[in-house]
Amino acid sequence: xxxxxLFSLPxxxxxxxxxxxxKDGKTLSRICSEGMRPSDASVQNCSTISIxxxxxxxxxxxxxxxxxxxxxxxYVETIICPKTNINLYITQSWILSTKPGxxxxxxxxxxxxxxxxxxxKAVENDKIHFDIVQQRLFPLFFFDASEWNIWNSTIQWIHVxxxxxxxxxxxxxxxxxxxxxxxxxxxxxxxxxxxxxxxGKEDELNQLKIKSIKQK
Numbered sequence: 001x002x003x004x005x006l007f008s009l010p011x012x013x014x015x016x017x018x019x020x021x022x023k024d025g026k027t028l029s030r031i032c033s034e035g036m037r038p039s040d041a042s043v044q045n046c047s048t049i050s051i052x053x054x055x056x057x058x059x060x061x062x063x064x065x066x067x068x069x070x071x072x073x074x075y076v077e078t079i080i081c082p083k084t085n086i087n088l089y090i091t092q093s094w095i096l097s098t099k100p101g102x103x104x105x106x107x108x109x110x111x112x113x114x115x116x117x118x119x120x121k122a123v124e125n126d127k128i129h130f131d132i133v134q135q136r137l138f139p140l141f142f143f144d145a146s147e148w149n150i151w152n153s154t155i156q157w158i159h160v161x162x163x164x165x166x167x168x169x170x171x172x173x174x175x176x177x178x179x180x181x182x183x184x185x186x187x188x189x190x191x192x193x194x195x196x197x198x199x200g201k202e203d204e205l206n207q208l209k210i211k212s213i214k215q216k
Contacts, residue, residue: 005150009132010079011158012071012116012167019067019163020120027060028095028120028187036097040105047098047176049190056093056191064189065090068118068165072193075114075167086197088114089212093191098123100183104176106131112170112192119164121187123179127157128166131173 020028035051056065072088091112098104109115117128133139136154145152160166168174170192200206 003151009169009172010075011130012075012079013158013160013164014071015161015164016067016071016118017163019118019165020064024061024064025120025187027058028055028189031055031058032095032097036095039096040107043103043105045102045178047096047102047104049097050095053092053094055095055189056090064118065093068116068189068191071165071167072114072116082197082199084198086195086199087212088193088195091192091194093189096186096188096190098176098182098186098188100185101178103178106173106175108173109170109192111194113195114167114193115170115191116165116167116193117160117188117190118166119160119162119186119188121185122160122162122164123182123184123186125179125181126160126186127176127179128160129155129157129175129177130168131155131175133173 031050031052036048037051039047039049055061056068068090069088072090076082076086076088096104096117119126132154137152143152150156158166176186194210194212196210196212198207198209200208
């Protein structure tokens with residue numbers, strides 16, 4: 001017997017020791033000191049995010065931004081493989097801080113093509129969880145499985161460590177649950193993206209010419 005897995009969802013993960021530096025850590029600390037707010041005020045013990053939602057526009061984080069863009073381009077070139085030249089650019093970016101005893105609520109990112117997280121400081125047994133309700137094997141039925149696998153699970157997670165970067169389609173719900181092993185503060189940079197360039201086909205009447213409006 002063989003089982004063929006069709007239409008898998010590509011989640012990009014790479015460890016890049018150069019993505020942030022000690023100097024970048026000081027910049028992140030400064031931005032955090034300028035103001036943080038709850039990531040979701042309706043959730044108890046939730047993580048906090050920076051009031052500044054364009055942190056990668058900070059001149060001191062230029063190198064980090066360039067490295068993230070390199071990883072985004074690798075995702076586009078390896079997975080999307082567009083015929084025409086398109087550029088991915090970062091629309092918004094913010095710092096996510098999670099202390100011991102906190103969690104990060106389930107959410108997705110509208111008005112974005114790809115989203116991602118890089119981890120200047122991960123913690124013990126760190127994970128990012130993905131909830132793929134749309135990909136459920138039988139969306140209208142629930143089976144209490146004796147064993148969970150890649151086909152019957154709707155929740156899966158990826159272990160992450162310091163200097164990891166994760167990139168995924170923005171519509172996928174994701175979260176960080178309370179981590180009982182955590183003893184220090186996790187610091188992450190999250191970001192959204194969009195594209196500029198031409199997509200679709202003129203002769204099939206679905207061509208779209210997209211130009212970015214630079215924020216700064």
